[in-house]
Amino acid sequence: MSSNRLTALVTGASSGIGAATAVELARRGMAVAVHYFNNEAGAHQTVHTIRAAGGEAIAIKADVRQRSDVESMVAEVLKTFGTIDVLVNNAGSLVARVPFLETTDEHWEDVLRLNLSSVFYCTRAVARHMAKQSSGIVINVASIAARHGGGPGAICYGAAKGAVLAMTKGLAKELAPYGIRVNGVNPGVILTPFHERFTSEELMKRMVDSIPLKRAGASEETATVIAFLASKDAQYLAGETIEVNGGQLMD
Numbered sequence: 001m002s003s004n005r006l007t008a009l010v011t012g013a014s015s016g017i018g019a020a021t022a023v024e025l026a027r028r029g030m031a032v033a034v035h036y037f038n039n040e041a042g043a044h045q046t047v048h049t050i051r052a053a054g055g056e057a058i059a060i061k062a063d064v065r066q067r068s069d070v071e072s073m074v075a076e077v078l079k080t081f082g083t084i085d086v087l088v089n090n091a092g093s094l095v096a097r098v099p100f101l102e103t104t105d106e107h108w109e110d111v112l113r114l115n116l117s118s119v120f121y122c123t124r125a126v127a128r129h130m131a132k133q134s135s136g137i138v139i140n141v142a143s144i145a146a147r148h149g150g151g152p153g154a155i156c157y158g159a160a161k162g163a164v165l166a167m168t169k170g171l172a173k174e175l176a177p178y179g180i181r182v183n184g185v186n187p188g189v190i191l192t193p194f195h196e197r198f199t200s201e202e203l204m205k206r207m208v209d210s211i212p213l214k215r216a217g218a219s220e221e222t223a224t225v226i227a228f229l230a231s232k233d234a235q236y237l238a239g240e241t242i243e244v245n246g247g248q249l250m251d
């Protein structure tokens with residue numbers, strides 16, 4: 001690494017919340033590994049935005065559903081930056097809206113691998129390194145679906161995100177003795193390619209009507225909460241998942 005900056009690995013940083021998070025962490029002085037899978041152009045755009053502002057970033061490709069891909073990605077980031085101080089487990093997707101009675105085994109397994117196994121593989125690979133340096137921060141991007149079960153056709157996704165929520169708490173307890181803080185965010189309705197792909201205009205209108213702030217959120221409004229969790233300001237938070245949903249769901 002060319003400096004003594006803190007370093008972050010943000011998965012799914014080729015668009016949406018992940019891209020905004022990578023840019024925000026870089027704005028706060030971190031060197032950022034911008035992970036992508038299919039959207040290489042998006043990842044390069046994120047890297048370009050960071051570098052244009054004087055920051056340090058690299059793009060790195062991996063299929064986070066595959067353990068070996070994840071382990072190679074983490075090794076590559078460590079080779080480049082020398083360390084990983086912050087891991088943001090953001091990559092994820094609904095994959096498709098499928099009514100439960102029509103759900104196939106393949107869909108169930110794909111959604112679980114993308115949204116849950118990915119968090120397991122990435123956190124295990126990075127936490128092994130963080131434990132050696134006796135410090136680290138892990139932030140999991142779950143979803144409002146983890147708490148209300150998911151919108152239409154999102155049973156598998158809601159179940160996977162619910163498990164991420166539980167994993168955030170378990171990891172927070174088990175990794176705290178190694179100096180690793182684990183927290184998360186539950187985005188509500190955030191305007192990203194996610195909804196362009198999966199949400200009709202009519203469904204979006206219904207969802208926004210149910211939000212007290214009467215609008216969907218922006219990626220940047222989620223990124224600043226993630227950056228807060230990655231900062232010293234959040235140093236006494238562990239196992240917490242912050243709702244970023246404009247009041248759509250409250251305890």
Ligand SMILES: NC(=O)c1ccc[n+]([C@@H]2O[C@H](COP(=O)([O-])OP(=O)(O)OC[C@H]3O[C@@H](n4cnc5c(N)ncnc54)[C@H](OP(=O)(O)O)[C@@H]3O)[C@@H](O)[C@H]2O)c1
Pocket residue numbers: 011012013014015016017018035036037038039040042062063064065090091092093094114141142143144145186187188189190191192193194195
């Ligand atoms: N937007 C919302 O309202 C909302 C609400 C709740 C939770 N979330 C969560 O927020 C996170 C970010 O979503 P977003 O809304 O920002 O959506 P997005 O713009 O579609 O971003 C999804 C990211 O995940 C990556 N990804 C997808 N499949 C992958 C795979 N197999 N391996 C590696 N990376 C993969 C994508 O990479 P490539 O495009 O490069 O393949 C992309 O960077 C997700 O975990 C999502 O579940 C979003």
